[in-house]
Amino acid sequence: MFYRLSGVYQTNYAADRKLWKIPADRWQVIAVLVLALMAPLYVSPLYLGSYVLPWVIWSAAALSLTLLMGMAGQLHFGFAAVMAIGAYSSIHLVRAGIPFEIALILSGVVSAVIGTLFGGAALRVKGLYLVMATLAMQYLVDWVVVNVPWISGGAHATLRTPAVNFLVMPIDSLAARYWLALGWAVLITLFFLNVKRTSFGRALVAIRDKDFAAAVIGVDPFRTKLAAFFTSSFLGGVTGAILAFCYYRAVTPEQFGFNVSIQLVAMVLVGGLGSVIGSYLGAGFVLLAPIFLTNAISSLAAAGWVPVSQNFLSHLPLIIYGAMIIGFLLFEPLGLAKIYDNIRKYFLVWPFRHAKS
């Protein structure tokens, strides 16, 4: 009914290689993109600034991380540190007088170089030990950022981002910041969708499935793993810079702590490993669901319908967040992307039952 076809039947390779194989999918993407572009026109500034804008930026961050965790299969529990490196270096580069556009790219390069060091651990170990190693590196980067006054401006200092222009657009109004973040998210999405179709993307998938086996068929694990960390850290670094300039605008080390790393992994897992739409859905869900549920329960409590204490209410976001992670892992390990996929497949051949692909 909606998709107007009974399944996906390509008759040539060019059709099979298309990004969106079904016209209806393409129309949906265009519609969502138009809606997102026009968001400043119909979403109130309060919602745009405190819900939609962070959602877009964290989706970009989750996409950068899922490139590493979902496609290359390398676990990373220190991604917030990579983003911190990007955020701090972009601020210092802009303050040193480098144009914002170039500073963004340079900050990505800085995080990529340091992030590749994280990958050094991946050459030695995998799985649980890689989790521990990246976690330790997160603490090290945190400590360096906090304790080197040259970077953070002192232990409890806040670093304000200077006023900048992106090309000709001054990044000061909310709409301008939103559009810059959205542009970056779209860019990462396009990159991610296309990297799946390149030899590099296939090498990443081979490494994920089994690195020894990949080496046997001629994929160099050493180079591919480091390249995966490099690419993902580059994207993460630029996202960190965007996060600093477009959302926080005043940066402190606590904004990039260990909890943020866990939150990013939660976004990737709740969304579904290695999925693009999953990154968007997961970021939105992890970011916004605790807020909305807490608000709902708070208003119920204020109305006197549920008897809970103030102390319990203040811990409620944490409880919902933890319960959400556990719930998804137990009941839908493939994440929101799988739920979306099920719904899409249902409508793909509706009113019939079984869909191909």
Place this chain on the structure above:
Amino acid sequence: MAYFFELLINGALTGLMYALVALGFVLIYKSAGVPNLAQGAVVMTAGYAVWLFMSMGLPVWLAIPAAMVVMFLFGLVVERLLLRRMVGQPIIMVVMLTLGLDILLRGLVPGILGSAPKSIDLGINFAPVIIGDVFINRTSLIGGVIAILLVGASLLFFRTRLGTKLRAVSDDHISSWAVGISVERAIGISWGLAGIAAVVAGALWGSAQGVDWTLSTLLFPAIAVVILGGIDSIPGVLVGGLLVGILGSVVPGYLDSYVGGSTRDVVTSVIILLTIMVRPFGIFGREDIERI
């Protein structure tokens, strides 16, 4: 020199108290192969349980066994409801599930029982023990002794009939099934035992620094202890604890004044990193050989 010895001895004792937290981690990893990153939060929950029983008017010698019973059941329930469904799933799922449990407990327990720090009075005198010029923290001293006793007891336990079953399970799940050992029950018991170890850790750490959510941050030094000592080795917990504790006390004791403080986390991180890069399976751990 007295300063050095003070750092050394207090560091060693603190390290033994880290070993108490790490013991629960190792007990679970050894039998189930599950890295329980919620062990810090379990210790916090155990601390709250001890405090709850004591605030209900039970004396210490009754409150701690009562908390042990509760935490044993808690471990069984967590294993049955959460971790059993994770058998055969990729490691990232298990890691994230235990982290989710950590977050949930950190919200739920202080949310219900109150987030202000609670004090547990174990009847330990707070005046330091003084030997020569060296001041030794009395809680750490008692904690260290208890840690050694508990690790010794677990070593003995693994020689009993039940302990032998647990060792068989830790060697190979399928072969244990084949000879009639209930793997599920063994793993459940190891979770329960980890809960009991958490009660000891929670009571001692709770009396040393108060019971609140910060007890769950003990997870990080405990991870360093298990990585260094070997993730599936019980004697490794003692050695790793001593090393992590001593390095985490002596190095900051001399460096903190130069670099602006809190080098303890740095030392812990560097220990984790170096161990993983040089000898990933730790000092006493069993090296896993991966097959394709």
